[in-house]
Amino acid sequence: MFATRPLLTGTFGMVASTHWLASAVGMRTLEAGGNAFDAAAAAGFALTVVEPHLNGPGGDAPLIGHRASDARTFVICGQGVAPARATTAAYRALGVDEVPGTGHLAAVVPGAFGAWLDLLARYGTLPLADVLGPAIGYARDGYPLVAAAASTVATVADMFRAHWPTSAAVYLPGGALPAPGARFTNPDLATTFERLLAEAAAAGPDREAQVEAARRAFYEGFVADAVDAFVSGTSVHDATGRAHTGFLRGDDLAAWRATEEPTVAVPFAGVEVHKTAAWGQGPVLLQQLRLLDALGVDDLVRAATAPGAGDAPDGPLTELVHVVTEVAKLAAADRDAWYGDDGEVPLDALLSPAYAAQRARLVGAEADGGYRPGSPDGRTPRLARALVAARAAADAGDARGPGVAGLGEPTVSPIGLSPGDTCHVDVVDRWGNRVSATPSGGWLQSSPVVPGLGFALPTRAQMFWVEDGLPASLAPGRRPRTTLSPALALGDGHGFAFGTPGGDQQDQWTVPFLLRHLLGGLDLQEAIDAPAWHSSHVHGSFHPRTHVPRGLVAESRLGPAVLAGLAARGHAVADAGPWTLGRISAAGVRADGLLQAAANPRGRQGYAVGR
Secondary structure (H helix, E strand, O other), X not given: OOOXXXXXXXXXXXXXXXXXXHHHHHHHHHHOOOOHHHHHHHHHHHHHHHOOOOOOOOOEOOEEEEEOOOOEEEEEEOOOOOOOOOOHHHXXXXXXXXXXXXXXXXXXXXXXXXXXXXXXXXXOOOOHHHHHHHHHHHHHHOEEOOHHHHHHHHHHHHHHHHHOHHHHHHHOHHHOOOOOOOEEOOHXXXXXXXXXXXXXXXXXOOHHHHHHHHHHHHHOOHHHHHHHHHHHHOOEEOOOOOEEOOOOOHHHHHOOOOEEEOOEEEEEOOEEEEEOOOOEOOHHHHHHHHHHHHOOOHHHHHHHOOOOOOOOOOXXXXXXXHHHHHHHHHHHHHHHHHOOOOOOOOHHHHOOHHHHHHHHOOOOOOOOOOOOOOOHHHOOOOOOHHHHHHHHHHHOOOOOOOOOOOOOOOOOOXXXXXXXXXXXXXXXXXXXXXXXXXXXXXXXXXXXXXOOOOXXXXXXXXXXXXXXXXXXXXXXXXXXXXXXXXXEEEOOOOEEEEEOOOHHHHHHHHHHHHHHHHHOOOOHHXXXXXXXXXXXXXXXXXXXXXXOOOEEEEOHHHOHHHHHHHHHOOOEEEEOOOOOOOOOEEEEEOOOOOEEEEOOOHHHOOEEEEO
16 A cells, blocks of 8 residues: 555654644654653644644643553543633624634633643643743744745735734734745744743742643733733724624633543444544544444445455445445534533433444435434434524525635635634653644634734634524533544554544544554555545534535545546535645554554645654
């Protein structure tokens, strides 16, 4: 099987991420004596600097960890909550019936910084200065700005100049567009990190006391004060076409802490696959695996990965892509009807083998054009009125579908209307500790830079419904139903961390990756490199929540026969080109104890390092 690069194998440690500098920082941390938790945090802080169009220290960062010494597997929730003043009535009073995708009205509590500190406090070993130092260096001394970030800045430059001067001051140095690959600095962000370290040092020599002091400085000190003053005192232009202040205040930051909670897991192909609970979309992957188990997909995967599998329109590869796509539609419909942070999600029922067997009977030979959430435990699904209306409009031919361009990377309009995108990092150390993290939010294009801090706020409130009584309804203190989806696959002494950026596609792109690796015999790198696809029939979670009826976006490397076969089955096939979909990375432990890592070649950014 073709692979773009070697599968890294060694004994000391492995780091894979969506940016080569973050991977290098993580490996540097392991070489300095840190463990996987230290390395993941160091890489995560570096990502907030070098991928500002994809995440920031004020964004969101759910992560899943596994501590080898006691086989403890856990989630740290770095997803901030809706402000105390953010009620559906408050939005309606402003004439807003859908949270805009940009600006202050979409702001929730910044969760990323707190999540990394919580990981360090509970499981790390190195001083905070050692972990945060590389990020400060890149922010102060500069780093090469990737082409996608430069393009993002260019797209929103006029809006920055006209409406967001604090962002223009950072991202249009001297008033000019930054060039792709140019050395780029963010002195204000470096200063913010340095002030946080100074607060930490003032707490004395104890490592945990230092971490807590930095947390207080962010959530109760100068960072919270700056956020409060900016959001409450400055009206900013947003996707409504008007300017608004926001609901986020310093007391919201002070009341929030990252939390540790159990994972949700199902067995599949000899491992247990672990995800967050249904405040994220992670269980969508688990539901798909349950459905595929019920459909007996094992033999089909083996046939589809054999030589010549894609040579005929009605061959096993066509059948596999069709079945996986139909399963994704069913799981995503359940997500839209049932997932959220209201405490009433029937997750046990949604993940039960009996429910999966019932839902699997809906998979037919043709592409389904319907929208069919199920009824776990006999309950009646409830969908947002706006989603039902969007569905009806799309089915009537009035969809504003995403097409192909930009999938897997930020899709930004000139007015800053953007779903943004995400980063990912996986780490395994010589002791067998593992971390999978999917930082996101705080995108440079979606929220203005907070004056003096050098970073933007998360706009994740756009994922709430401004309609009461739904699992994902807006409510003070509630987490938005995010798309962020880190993952671990754990067996008896082996397993791997994995994940990808990509919004709604995260838990679609990883399905064929898992099938090919766990059932098809491909190694991690081969499984990442293999052609990807996803359903765009699935509703987007971000404003304006579009979908393409029967849409199937596929890499052309699946082959003309397969694409033709899928079209013949009724899929609205969009050829995305040969290397466009997904940015999966993975790192883990083989059954014989050797460590492995692999990264995505698409976009020429992802990198794995290790020895």
